[in-house]
Amino acid sequence: MSKCNAETLLKEHKLKATRQRILVLDKIINTGRVFTIQDIEHDLDAHMDQATIYRIMTQLKKKGIVREVLSEGEIRRFEISCIHNPVHAHFQCVKCKRIICLDRIEDQITKSLSRKYSEYQIDEISLNISGICDKCK
Numbered sequence: 001m002s003k004c005n006a007e008t009l010l011k012e013h014k015l016k017a018t019r020q021r022i023l024v025l026d027k028i029i030n031t032g033r034v035f036t037i038q039d040i041e042h043d044l045d046a047h048m049d050q051a052t053i054y055r056i057m058t059q060l061k062k063k064g065i066v067r068e069v070l071s072e073g074e075i076r077r078f079e080i081s082c083i084h085n086p087v088h089a090h091f092q093c094v095k096c097k098r099i100i101c102l103d104r105i106e107d108q109i110t111k112s113l114s115r116k117y118s119e120y121q122i123d124e125i126s127l128n129i130s131g132i133c134d135k136c137k
């Protein structure tokens with residue numbers, strides 16, 4: 001998967017590329033997929049306090065650089081939202097709560113829907129699929 005550059009992404013969204021923002025966004029970009037704020041905190045270890053990470057996450061979410069992934073349970077999960085990671089459905093395992101990104105499923109749904117409902121324009125699909133993952137099965 002090709003990736004965006006943290007600094008470029010910040011500038012594109014009119015956010016000043018501060019050292020701390022770059023540090024957080026770099027982690028997010030390199031994490032690749034779904035992550036929690038705790039993951040970022042853990043990765044950054046002693047380099048940044050929790051309040052700062054939360055503040056940066058709020059800014060990134062507001063600007064649409066990260067999106068929240070709907071999941072069961074208390075822990076909030078996010079993922080990068082850039083041209084390399086377009087909106088897609090997620091699968092959550094009911095046992096381990098792991099979330100798996102389901103790529104390209106929208107394309108197929110859109111295709112089959114547009115065959116049946118050709119007069120409708122589909123802009124967005126949100127799907128939450130749950131079950132038991134390969135590791136827990």
Ligand SMILES: [Zn+2]
Pocket residue numbers: 093094095096097098132133134135136
């Ligand atoms: Zn599982």
Ligand SMILES: [Zn+2]
Pocket residue numbers: 033034069079088089090100101102
């Ligand atoms: Zn995803």
